[in-house]
Amino acid sequence: MAEVRAVVARAKGEPVEVTTIIVPDPGPGEAVVKVQTCGVCHTDLHYREGGINDEFPFLLGHEAAGVVESVGEGVTDIEPGDFVVLNWRAVCGACRACKRGRPWYCFNTHNAKQKMTLADGTELSPALGIGAFAEKTLVHSGQCTKVDPSARAAAVGLLGCGVMAGIGAAINTGNVGRGDSVAVIGCGGVGSGAVAGARLAGAAKIIAVDVDPRKLQWAQGFGATHSINAREVDDVVEAIKAVTDDFGADVVIDAVGRPETWKQAFYARDLAGTVVLVGVPTPDMTLEMPLIDFFSRGGSLKSSWYGDCLPSRDFPMLVDLYQQGRLDLDAFVTEEIPLDGVEDAFHKMHTGDVLRSVVVF
Structure with missing residues (x-):
């Protein structure tokens, strides 16, 4: 004792x-x-x-x-x-x-x-x-x-916790692959982790979205290729599409966890794209959307628990990448x-x- x-x-x-x-x-x-x-x-x-x-x-x-x-x-x-x-x-x-x-x-x-x-x-x-x-x-x-x-x-x-949740949201849950386009909404600790994870996975375009210029600057340091200040654009969805040839991103990660940011993630992805929710909503939050939009857009809607990590597998690997200067x-x-x-x-x-x-x- x-x-x-x-x-x-x-x-x-x-x-x-x-x-x-x-x-x-x-x-x-x-x-x-x-x-x-x-x-x-x-x-x-x-x-x-x-x-x-x-x-x-x-x-x-x-x-x-x-x-x-x-x-x-x-x-x-x-x-x-x-x-x-x-x-x-x-x-x-x-x-x-x-x-x-x-x-x-x-x-x-x-x-x-x-x-x-x-x-x-x-x-x-x-x-x-x-x-x-x-x-x-x-x-x-x-x-x-x-x-x-x-x-x-x-x-x-x-x-x-947070950094693993973000990295895992991109690599494990979102299955980001080489050449993919990825958008991350909310670039605090978890969102910046998602940006870093997308970079590790070989994403070609990584779009950081936030209302705080400091967080967008941090995200660029972790590998974001584009940044969108949500306060300075009329429509976040259209801004993401403008960076992705008007198609939308292959993977969109919501690291905020609010109905409005989840809707942005849903509509900012390409057809058959993936939405990953890693930001944590509060119990009172609700969502109302046309069911036909879920059917017609296809793809995957996922929630990421702790970046779907397996600590015994992921921690040593990420520490090795850190020691090598790659993370x-x-x-x-x-x-x-x-x-x-x-x-x-x-x-x-x-x-x-x-x-x-x-x-x-």
Whole structure:
């Protein structure tokens, strides 16, 4: 058992606080990880705002990298000293998705069974089953993915959520291929990841769409060949078509997750093209469209969960590309901050000043 400092959200909408928590020794199938870095993701803010559920208090943080400190009984795939990126898809191997050979859809991912607590014994709900705004955290061993230990932790830790979601939306879900045209609507951390993924896949045209010139500039750095400021054009759909010989893009990725952006994605794709929704809508959002348009345009309408990634396959591969200089994960790290800087990072997220703030321990 260890006492460590951590960031906790005690109640809906209230500022987070740095406090002491208790991390138990790992039980069967579990591991304690000494966290080195953890990115500040919009999902953490959703937890604080009560947008995920109301199981307060939350131990926030989930885009993390660190070193395994200890493991519980039966753990054989990792050992103390391993450098790992944490993931929230610890595949079970036994659900219907896993049995059909599609573990990236695993419906029964593993989390640690024991609970981390406040000093008074109050049980904490770890964000996405991880809770890594903490000097140490308890996870299921399957949530630890070993990668090259010489890699920069602040950069590769971001594969734990947003960057992987974006890259995977392009490569895994969208199946972007060589020579394809791709449009990405919304170019924050996830959208910029989608741009980077499309570039890795060999897309010929990558069209970045946003209302913020800074984000469009970031997207160009990740490989966008064209940019569209949605505030400066009359019709985003027509602007995308103008870049694609009036046909529309082969793949359009909605990294915002609103009815209006999804409709733009739907109508901005070529006939038989693909729409990928990776931005997360709120439960109250609805969509009304002519059913004939779905039939007559053909193609695929997909939702991307965590970039449909398989951490054991994708994390080491992407870290290798990063180490080779072919994937600039460093560019996602806008600033490195201390543990008590998380609340301020949430404010910067609202103003669009950062791609990612990263807590460094």
